[in-house]
Amino acid sequence: xxxxxxxxxxxxxxxxxxxxxxxxxxxxxAISLAAKIVHxxxxxxxxxxxxxxxxxxxxxxxxxxxLDVFADHHFIDALEKVGECCYLxxxxxxxxxxxxxxxxxxxxxxxxxxxxxxxxxxxxxNVSIGTIFSIYKRVTTEGPLTLEDFEQLGRQxxxxxxxxxxxxxxxxxxxxxxxxxxxxxxxxxxxxxxHPNLRIPSSGRTYSVNESNYNQFSTAIKQYLxxxxxxxxxxxxxxxxxxxxxxxxxxxxxxIQGGIFLYxxxxxxxxxxxxxxxxxxxxAFIAEQAGGRATTGLMPILDIRxxxxxxRTPLIIGSDKMVKMVEWFIHEYSTAEPxxx
Numbered sequence: 177x178x179x180x181x182x183x184x185x186x187x188x189x190x191x192x193x194x195x196x197x198x199x200x201x202x203x204x205x206a207i208s209l210a211a212k213i214v215h216x217x218x219x220x221x222x223x224x225x226x227x228x229x230x231x232x233x234x235x236x237x238x239x240x241x242x243l244d245v246f247a248d249h250h251f252i253d254a255l256e257k258v259g260e261c262c263y264l265x266x267x268x269x270x271x272x273x274x275x276x277x278x279x280x281x282x283x284x285x286x287x288x289x290x291x292x293x294x295x296x297x298x299x300x301x302n303v304s305i306g307t308i309f310s311i312y313k314r315v316t317t318e319g320p321l322t323l324e325d326f327e328q329l330g331r332q333x334x335x336x337x338x339x340x341x342x343x344x345x346x347x348x349x350x351x352x353x354x355x356x357x358x359x360x361x362x363x364x365x366x367x368x369x370x371h372p373n374l375r376i377p378s379s380g381r382t383y384s385v386n387e388s389n390y391n392q393f394s395t396a397i398k399q400y401l402x403x404x405x406x407x408x409x410x411x412x413x414x415x416x417x418x419x420x421x422x423x424x425x426x427x428x429x430x431x432i433q434g435g436i437f438l439y440x441x442x443x444x445x446x447x448x449x450x451x452x453x454x455x456x457x458x459x460a461f462i463a464e465q466a467g468g469r470a471t472t473g474l475m476p477i478l479d480i481r482x483x484x485x486x487x488r489t490p491l492i493i494g495s496d497k498m499v500k501m502v503e504w505f506i507h508e509y510s511t512a513e514p515x516x517x
Contacts, residue, residue: 260284295422304342306424330478336458380434392442448490
Protein backbone atom coordinates (compact mmCIF):
# COMPACT_ATOMS: atom_id res chain seq x y z
CA UNK A 177 0.00 0.00 0.00
CA UNK A 178 1.34 3.44 -0.92
CA UNK A 179 1.95 6.36 1.40
CA UNK A 180 -1.15 8.26 2.51
CA UNK A 181 -0.53 11.71 3.94
CA UNK A 182 -2.64 13.39 6.59
CA UNK A 183 -3.98 15.84 4.01
CA UNK A 184 -4.95 13.02 1.65
CA UNK A 185 -6.60 11.15 4.51
CA UNK A 186 -8.73 14.06 5.72
CA UNK A 187 -9.63 15.02 2.14
CA UNK A 188 -10.82 11.47 1.57
CA UNK A 189 -12.89 11.64 4.76
CA UNK A 190 -14.36 14.97 3.67
CA UNK A 191 -15.43 13.47 0.33
CA UNK A 192 -17.83 11.19 2.24
CA UNK A 193 -19.91 14.26 3.15
CA UNK A 194 -21.31 15.94 0.01
CA UNK A 195 -22.26 19.14 1.84
CA UNK A 196 -18.85 19.58 3.51
CA UNK A 197 -17.22 22.92 2.71
CA UNK A 198 -13.70 22.09 3.83
CA UNK A 199 -13.59 24.26 6.98
CA UNK A 200 -12.68 21.37 9.25
CA UNK A 201 -10.05 20.16 6.77
CA UNK A 202 -8.44 23.60 6.82
CA UNK A 203 -8.46 23.57 10.62
CA UNK A 204 -6.61 20.25 10.85
CA UNK A 205 -4.13 21.46 8.26
CA ALA A 206 -3.40 24.50 10.43
CA ILE A 207 -2.80 22.27 13.46
CA SER A 208 -0.53 20.05 11.35
CA LEU A 209 1.49 23.07 10.20
CA ALA A 210 1.98 24.38 13.75
CA ALA A 211 3.02 20.88 14.89
CA LYS A 212 5.67 20.73 12.16
CA ILE A 213 7.08 24.09 13.25
CA VAL A 214 7.24 22.96 16.89
CA HIS A 215 8.82 19.64 15.78
CA UNK A 216 11.55 21.58 14.00
CA UNK A 217 12.35 23.66 17.08
CA UNK A 218 12.21 20.68 19.46
CA UNK A 219 14.70 18.82 17.30
CA UNK A 220 17.20 21.66 17.22
CA UNK A 221 16.60 22.87 20.76
CA UNK A 222 20.12 22.02 21.89
CA UNK A 223 21.58 24.07 19.04
CA UNK A 224 19.41 27.15 19.42
CA UNK A 225 18.55 29.50 22.26
CA UNK A 226 15.30 27.65 22.90
CA UNK A 227 16.13 25.60 26.01
CA UNK A 228 15.58 26.77 29.57
CA UNK A 229 13.08 28.89 31.44
CA UNK A 230 11.32 31.94 30.05
CA UNK A 231 11.44 33.66 33.44
CA UNK A 232 7.66 33.92 33.82
CA UNK A 233 4.84 31.78 35.20
CA UNK A 234 1.68 30.79 33.35
CA UNK A 235 -1.84 31.02 34.75
CA UNK A 236 -1.33 27.67 36.52
CA UNK A 237 1.60 29.08 38.49
CA UNK A 238 3.99 26.87 36.53
CA UNK A 239 7.37 28.10 35.32
CA UNK A 240 7.16 28.76 31.59
CA UNK A 241 9.83 27.29 29.36
CA UNK A 242 11.00 29.07 26.21
CA LEU A 243 9.51 26.30 24.09
CA ASP A 244 6.16 26.73 25.89
CA VAL A 245 5.95 30.30 24.67
CA PHE A 246 7.21 29.39 21.18
CA ALA A 247 4.67 26.58 20.73
CA ASP A 248 1.82 28.68 22.14
CA HIS A 249 2.58 31.53 19.73
CA HIS A 250 2.70 29.31 16.63
CA PHE A 251 -0.48 27.37 17.41
CA ILE A 252 -2.41 30.60 18.05
CA ASP A 253 -0.97 32.18 14.92
CA ALA A 254 -1.82 29.19 12.68
CA LEU A 255 -5.32 28.74 14.13
CA GLU A 256 -6.24 32.42 13.95
CA LYS A 257 -4.98 32.88 10.40
CA VAL A 258 -6.83 29.83 9.03
CA GLY A 259 -10.08 31.71 9.56
CA GLU A 260 -12.16 28.75 10.81
CA CYS A 261 -12.11 29.48 14.56
CA CYS A 262 -14.26 31.70 16.73
CA TYR A 263 -12.51 30.94 20.05
CA LEU A 264 -9.03 29.81 21.10
CA UNK A 265 -7.96 28.81 24.59
CA UNK A 266 -4.50 27.77 25.75
CA UNK A 267 -3.06 26.51 29.01
CA UNK A 268 -0.63 29.42 28.86
CA UNK A 269 -3.29 32.17 29.12
CA UNK A 270 -5.74 33.06 31.86
CA UNK A 271 -8.48 33.95 29.39
CA UNK A 272 -9.47 32.53 26.04
CA UNK A 273 -9.23 34.52 22.81
CA UNK A 274 -12.71 35.41 21.58
CA UNK A 275 -12.15 35.95 17.87
CA UNK A 276 -15.72 37.18 17.35
CA UNK A 277 -14.63 40.35 19.15
CA UNK A 278 -11.02 40.94 18.16
CA UNK A 279 -9.78 38.93 15.19
CA UNK A 280 -8.44 40.73 12.12
CA UNK A 281 -8.95 37.50 10.17
CA UNK A 282 -12.20 35.83 9.04
CA UNK A 283 -14.02 34.11 11.92
CA UNK A 284 -15.38 30.56 11.71
CA UNK A 285 -17.49 28.28 13.89
CA UNK A 286 -14.90 26.16 15.71
CA UNK A 287 -13.68 26.49 19.30
CA UNK A 288 -10.20 25.07 19.94
CA UNK A 289 -8.71 24.33 23.35
CA UNK A 290 -5.07 23.24 23.51
CA UNK A 291 -2.04 22.58 25.67
CA UNK A 292 0.72 23.78 23.34
CA UNK A 293 3.53 21.88 25.04
CA UNK A 294 2.59 19.20 27.56
CA UNK A 295 5.43 17.95 29.76
CA UNK A 296 7.59 21.00 29.13
CA UNK A 297 9.48 20.52 32.40
CA UNK A 298 11.13 17.57 30.63
CA UNK A 299 12.44 19.65 27.70
CA UNK A 300 15.94 20.22 29.05
CA UNK A 301 16.27 16.49 29.85
CA ASN A 302 15.45 15.57 26.21
CA VAL A 303 12.39 13.52 27.24
CA SER A 304 9.30 13.13 25.01
CA ILE A 305 6.82 16.01 25.16
CA GLY A 306 3.62 16.75 23.28
CA THR A 307 0.73 18.95 22.21
CA ILE A 308 -2.93 18.21 23.04
CA PHE A 309 -5.90 19.77 21.26
CA SER A 310 -9.69 19.67 21.51
CA ILE A 311 -12.17 21.01 18.93
CA TYR A 312 -15.83 21.93 19.40
CA LYS A 313 -18.35 23.53 17.08
CA ARG A 314 -20.14 26.51 18.60
CA VAL A 315 -23.76 25.78 19.46
CA THR A 316 -25.05 29.25 18.65
CA THR A 317 -24.95 30.26 15.01
CA GLU A 318 -24.25 33.98 15.15
CA GLY A 319 -23.50 36.89 17.43
CA PRO A 320 -21.39 36.73 20.58
CA LEU A 321 -20.50 33.40 22.17
CA THR A 322 -22.74 32.35 25.07
CA LEU A 323 -22.60 30.00 28.06
CA GLU A 324 -24.25 27.37 25.88
CA ASP A 325 -21.15 27.38 23.67
CA PHE A 326 -18.74 27.10 26.62
CA GLU A 327 -20.61 24.48 28.66
CA GLN A 328 -20.52 21.68 26.10
CA LEU A 329 -19.72 18.20 27.41
CA GLY A 330 -16.62 16.39 26.26
CA ARG A 331 -18.89 14.10 24.24
CA GLN A 332 -19.73 17.08 22.05
CA UNK A 333 -16.17 17.41 20.78
CA UNK A 334 -16.05 17.19 17.00
CA UNK A 335 -12.38 16.19 17.11
CA UNK A 336 -9.48 15.77 19.49
CA UNK A 337 -5.88 14.80 19.14
CA UNK A 338 -2.32 15.01 20.32
CA UNK A 339 1.15 15.29 18.87
CA UNK A 340 4.06 13.51 20.52
CA UNK A 341 7.58 14.77 19.87
CA UNK A 342 9.77 11.76 20.61
CA UNK A 343 12.06 9.40 18.71
CA UNK A 344 9.62 10.19 15.90
CA UNK A 345 6.90 12.82 15.81
CA UNK A 346 3.36 11.44 15.65
CA UNK A 347 -0.04 13.09 15.33
CA UNK A 348 -2.96 11.02 16.62
CA UNK A 349 -6.55 12.24 16.25
CA UNK A 350 -10.19 11.23 16.16
CA UNK A 351 -13.35 12.80 14.77
CA UNK A 352 -15.57 10.36 16.64
CA UNK A 353 -15.18 7.59 14.07
CA UNK A 354 -12.15 5.72 15.32
CA UNK A 355 -8.62 6.88 16.05
CA UNK A 356 -5.77 7.15 13.54
CA UNK A 357 -2.07 7.90 13.93
CA UNK A 358 0.26 9.68 11.52
CA UNK A 359 4.07 9.76 11.71
CA UNK A 360 6.01 12.75 10.40
CA UNK A 361 8.36 11.86 7.56
CA UNK A 362 11.01 14.62 7.73
CA UNK A 363 12.26 13.80 4.24
CA UNK A 364 9.01 15.01 2.66
CA UNK A 365 7.71 17.16 5.51
CA UNK A 366 4.40 15.31 5.74
CA UNK A 367 2.50 13.36 8.38
CA UNK A 368 1.87 9.91 6.87
CA UNK A 369 -0.69 7.35 8.02
CA UNK A 370 1.22 4.81 10.11
CA HIS A 371 -1.31 3.56 12.67
CA PRO A 372 -4.75 3.19 11.04
CA ASN A 373 -7.68 2.42 13.36
CA LEU A 374 -5.63 2.51 16.55
CA ARG A 375 -7.01 0.36 19.37
CA ILE A 376 -5.92 0.36 23.01
CA PRO A 377 -5.38 -3.23 24.21
CA SER A 378 -8.16 -4.14 26.66
CA SER A 379 -5.56 -4.76 29.34
CA GLY A 380 -1.87 -4.19 29.88
CA ARG A 381 1.01 -4.78 32.26
CA THR A 382 2.02 -1.22 33.18
CA TYR A 383 0.62 1.47 35.44
CA SER A 384 1.63 5.14 35.42
CA VAL A 385 1.25 7.24 38.55
CA ASN A 386 3.34 9.69 40.54
CA GLU A 387 3.89 7.46 43.56
CA SER A 388 5.56 10.26 45.50
CA ASN A 389 1.97 11.34 46.18
CA TYR A 390 1.12 7.95 47.73
CA ASN A 391 0.50 9.30 51.22
CA GLN A 392 -2.00 11.80 49.76
CA PHE A 393 -4.03 9.19 47.87
CA SER A 394 -7.38 7.84 49.04
CA THR A 395 -7.63 4.36 50.55
CA ALA A 396 -9.10 3.04 47.28
CA ILE A 397 -6.15 4.22 45.17
CA LYS A 398 -3.65 2.91 47.73
CA GLN A 399 -5.35 -0.49 47.67
CA TYR A 400 -5.33 -0.54 43.86
CA LEU A 401 -1.59 0.21 43.79
CA UNK A 402 -1.01 -2.65 46.21
CA UNK A 403 -3.06 -4.85 43.87
CA UNK A 404 -0.77 -3.83 40.98
CA UNK A 405 2.27 -5.03 42.93
CA UNK A 406 0.91 -8.41 44.07
CA UNK A 407 2.08 -11.68 42.55
CA UNK A 408 -0.64 -13.31 40.45
CA UNK A 409 0.18 -15.29 37.29
CA UNK A 410 -3.43 -15.41 36.11
CA UNK A 411 -3.59 -11.61 35.78
CA UNK A 412 0.12 -11.16 34.84
CA UNK A 413 0.84 -9.28 38.04
CA UNK A 414 2.85 -7.60 39.35
CA UNK A 415 2.53 -4.81 36.81
CA UNK A 416 5.50 -2.67 35.85
CA UNK A 417 5.57 0.95 37.00
CA UNK A 418 6.24 3.39 34.15
CA UNK A 419 5.88 7.13 34.82
CA UNK A 420 7.46 9.58 32.40
CA UNK A 421 5.89 12.77 33.73
CA UNK A 422 4.68 13.89 30.30
CA UNK A 423 0.97 13.10 30.06
CA UNK A 424 1.09 12.66 26.28
CA UNK A 425 4.08 10.30 26.49
CA UNK A 426 2.54 8.13 29.23
CA UNK A 427 -0.82 8.06 27.44
CA UNK A 428 0.71 7.26 24.05
CA UNK A 429 2.68 4.32 25.43
CA UNK A 430 -0.50 2.90 26.92
CA UNK A 431 -2.33 3.48 23.62
CA ILE A 432 0.21 1.30 21.85
CA GLN A 433 1.03 -1.30 24.51
CA GLY A 434 -1.90 -1.22 26.92
CA GLY A 435 -1.80 0.10 30.47
CA ILE A 436 -3.32 2.66 32.79
CA PHE A 437 -2.51 6.24 33.76
CA LEU A 438 -3.71 7.64 37.09
CA TYR A 439 -3.71 11.21 38.38
CA UNK A 440 -6.36 10.96 41.11
CA UNK A 441 -7.44 13.56 43.62
CA UNK A 442 -4.98 14.15 46.47
CA UNK A 443 -4.84 16.10 49.70
CA UNK A 444 -3.05 18.92 47.86
CA UNK A 445 -5.41 18.76 44.85
CA UNK A 446 -8.81 17.56 46.12
CA UNK A 447 -10.39 18.34 42.72
CA UNK A 448 -7.56 16.72 40.78
CA UNK A 449 -4.66 18.49 39.11
CA UNK A 450 -5.04 17.93 35.35
CA UNK A 451 -7.16 20.35 33.33
CA UNK A 452 -10.48 19.18 31.92
CA UNK A 453 -10.78 21.22 28.74
CA UNK A 454 -7.38 20.86 27.11
CA UNK A 455 -5.90 17.73 28.71
CA UNK A 456 -8.52 15.31 30.04
CA UNK A 457 -11.43 15.79 27.60
CA UNK A 458 -9.40 15.36 24.40
CA UNK A 459 -7.49 12.32 25.67
CA ALA A 460 -10.71 10.78 27.03
CA PHE A 461 -12.36 11.22 23.62
CA ILE A 462 -9.40 9.57 21.90
CA ALA A 463 -9.30 6.75 24.45
CA GLU A 464 -13.01 5.91 24.11
CA GLN A 465 -12.77 5.98 20.32
CA ALA A 466 -9.85 3.55 20.55
CA GLY A 467 -11.72 1.12 22.83
CA GLY A 468 -10.29 2.46 26.09
CA ARG A 469 -11.89 4.14 29.08
CA ALA A 470 -11.51 7.45 30.95
CA THR A 471 -13.07 8.35 34.29
CA THR A 472 -12.67 10.45 37.41
CA GLY A 473 -13.23 7.23 39.31
CA LEU A 474 -16.85 8.20 39.91
CA MET A 475 -18.05 9.29 36.46
CA PRO A 476 -16.89 9.36 32.82
CA ILE A 477 -14.64 12.31 32.02
CA LEU A 478 -16.73 13.09 28.94
CA ASP A 479 -19.87 13.62 31.06
CA ILE A 480 -18.44 16.45 33.17
CA ARG A 481 -20.17 19.79 32.64
CA UNK A 482 -17.41 22.44 32.40
CA UNK A 483 -17.74 25.42 34.72
CA UNK A 484 -14.52 27.32 33.98
CA UNK A 485 -11.70 27.37 31.44
CA UNK A 486 -8.95 25.96 33.66
CA UNK A 487 -11.17 23.52 35.58
CA ARG A 488 -9.32 20.59 37.11
CA THR A 489 -10.40 16.97 37.47
CA PRO A 490 -9.01 13.61 38.58
CA LEU A 491 -8.08 11.39 35.62
CA ILE A 492 -7.91 7.60 35.33
CA ILE A 493 -7.45 6.57 31.71
CA GLY A 494 -6.24 3.70 29.56
CA SER A 495 -7.09 0.05 28.93
CA ASP A 496 -10.75 -0.71 29.54
CA LYS A 497 -10.34 -3.63 31.98
CA MET A 498 -7.69 -1.84 34.04
CA VAL A 499 -9.76 1.33 34.43
CA LYS A 500 -12.80 -0.75 35.41
CA MET A 501 -10.71 -2.40 38.12
CA VAL A 502 -9.83 1.00 39.62
CA GLU A 503 -13.52 1.93 39.52
CA TRP A 504 -14.27 -1.31 41.41
CA PHE A 505 -11.77 -0.39 44.13
CA ILE A 506 -13.24 3.11 44.42
CA HIS A 507 -16.74 1.66 44.72
CA GLU A 508 -15.61 -0.88 47.32
CA TYR A 509 -13.90 1.73 49.47
CA SER A 510 -16.39 4.56 48.85
CA THR A 511 -17.60 4.42 52.46
CA ALA A 512 -14.11 4.27 53.90
CA GLU A 513 -12.47 7.39 55.28
CA PRO A 514 -9.76 8.77 52.95
CA UNK A 515 -6.36 7.77 54.22
CA UNK A 516 -3.77 10.54 54.07
CA UNK A 517 -1.56 9.13 56.78
